[in-house]
Amino acid sequence: MTIMTVRPYSQALDRLRAVGLRPTRQRLALARLLFDGGDRHISAEQLHSEAMAGNIRVSLATVYNTLHQFTEAGLLREIVVESGRSYFDTNTSDHHHFFYEKTSQLCDIPPDLIAVTRVPSAPAGHTIRRVDVIVRVDG
Amino acid sequence: MTIMTVRPYSQALDRLRAVGLRPTRQRLALARLLFDGGDRHISAEQLHSEAMAGNIRVSLATVYNTLHQFTEAGLLREIVVESGRSYFDTNTSDHHHFFYEKTSQLCDIPPDLIAVTRVPSAPAGHTIRRVDVIVRVDG
DNA sequence: GTGTTTGCAAAGTGTTTGCAATTTA
DNA sequence: TAAATTGCAAACACTTTGCAAACAC
Numbered sequence: 001m002t003i004m005t006v007r008p009y010s011q012a013l014d015r016l017r018a019v020g021l022r023p024t025r026q027r028l029a030l031a032r033l034l035f036d037g038g039d040r041h042i043s044a045e046q047l048h049s050e051a052m053a054g055n056i057r058v059s060l061a062t063v064y065n066t067l068h069q070f071t072e073a074g075l076l077r078e079i080v081v082e083s084g085r086s087y088f089d090t091n092t093s094d095h096h097h098f099f100y101e102k103t104s105q106l107c108d109i110p111p112d113l114i115a116v117t118r119v120p121s122a123p124a125g126h127t128i129r130r131v132d133v134i135v136r137v138d139g
Numbered sequence: 140m141t142i143m144t145v146r147p148y149s150q151a152l153d154r155l156r157a158v159g160l161r162p163t164r165q166r167l168a169l170a171r172l173l174f175d176g177g178d179r180h181i182s183a184e185q186l187h188s189e190a191m192a193g194n195i196r197v198s199l200a201t202v203y204n205t206l207h208q209f210t211e212a213g214l215l216r217e218i219v220v221e222s223g224r225s226y227f228d229t230n231t232s233d234h235h236h237f238f239y240e241k242t243s244q245l246c247d248i249p250p251d252l253i254a255v256t257r258v259p260s261a262p263a264g265h266t267i268r269r270v271d272v273i274v275r276v277d278g
Numbered sequence: 279g280t281g282t283t284t285g286c287a288a289a290g291t292g293t294t295t296g297c298a299a300t301t302t303a
Numbered sequence: 304t305a306a307a308t309t310g311c312a313a314a315c316a317c318t319t320t321g322c323a324a325a326c327a328c
Contacts, residue, residue, distance in 0.1 A: 080219055080220060080221060080222050081219060082219060082222075083219050083221075083222060083223060083224060083225040084222060084223060085222060086222040098261075098262065100265070101268065107262075109259055113257065113259045114255065114257055114258060114259055115255070115256045115257050116253065116254070116255050116256075116272060117253075117254045117255075117256055118252065118253055118254050119253060119274060120248055120252045120253055120274070122237075122274075122276045123237065123246075123276065125278055126239070126276040126277065126278045127276060127277055127278065128274055128275070128276050129240065129275040129276060129277050130274075130275045131272065131273070131274050131275070132271075132272070132273045132275065133255060133270065133271070133272050134270070134271045134273075135258060135259070135261075135267055135269075135270050136267070136268040136269045136270070136271065137261045137262065137265040137266060137267050137268060138265060138266055138268050139264055139265045139266065
């Protein structure tokens with residue numbers, strides 16, 4: 001039995017087309033999970049579990065590949081806060097993060113709530129790629 | 140053949156005593172490698188290699204244990220910049236980092252060269268543990 | 279059809295753990 | 304000697320890879 005639900009329009013297909021990634025079943029399904037629910041911070045294993053829960057057959061290897069392709073294409077931003085696990089942020093605009101160490105949860109800090117001033121210029125021969133600010137909170 | 144060199148006084152023993160860690164041969168040797176050469180950013184495997192190169196017999200497991208004990212004791216600070224590898228900073232004072240993505244090298248940014256202003260207060264029920272700023276540069 | 283993408287299972291990397299043997303105080 | 308520490312090897316968690324089968328255009 002299949003229950004059909006009316007869903008809001010998904011931007012997944014558009015996003016894939018915009019960056020020139022072939023909209024395969026797996027990529028589309030993952031893109032929907034990632035982008036149709038507002039800003040998310042998610043690990044590969046979490047995304048894979050969600051896919052399984054939603055009856056989307058995707059291998060974990062494909063989830064990893066897809067997350068990296070999306071990141072390279074600029075649809076995602078990778079965040080490193082714990083050694084041994086990567087998170088991917090669907091919000092690719094300029095902002096920073098709270099990290100709840102106990103629960104391993106990430107939470108956006110809007111750019112107007114925090115400011116890094118006087119960023120030193122990059123050492124000779126180097127370019128600043130990004131400035132990451134992680135505010136680590138306990139509890 | 141062994142070449143003896145005159146070395147400056149090592150603070151390793153004092154540091155271990157100060158934090159109440161039993162000064163075993165391994166801990167002393169690692170503390171010397173860590174603290175007698177100025178500020179360092181080092182991974183467990185790197186430290187283990189240095190120990191081997193210096194004819195100090197320490198197992199990798201002990202290097203990991205020791206790094207964590209030192210970190211808990213406040214002698215080191217752990218820095219996460221790449222998923223899958225931890226670095227330990229012998230400089231535990233308040234400062235931030237350049238991270239050279241190509242070479243995976245870390246470099247201190249003195250606190251007076253960078254400033255995070257308007258750090259948002261921690262969400263209710265939480266305390267800010269630390270604010271990490273990573274300036275990622277390529278090359 | 280042709281080149282791309284997928285899934286699987288195996289391999290890889292960095293880290294942690296259990297426990298007997300050793301060392302320290 | 305009693306308690307803490309070490310080393311080993313196995314276990315771990317997460318991630319990547321190689322390659323044949325499946326898929327998209």
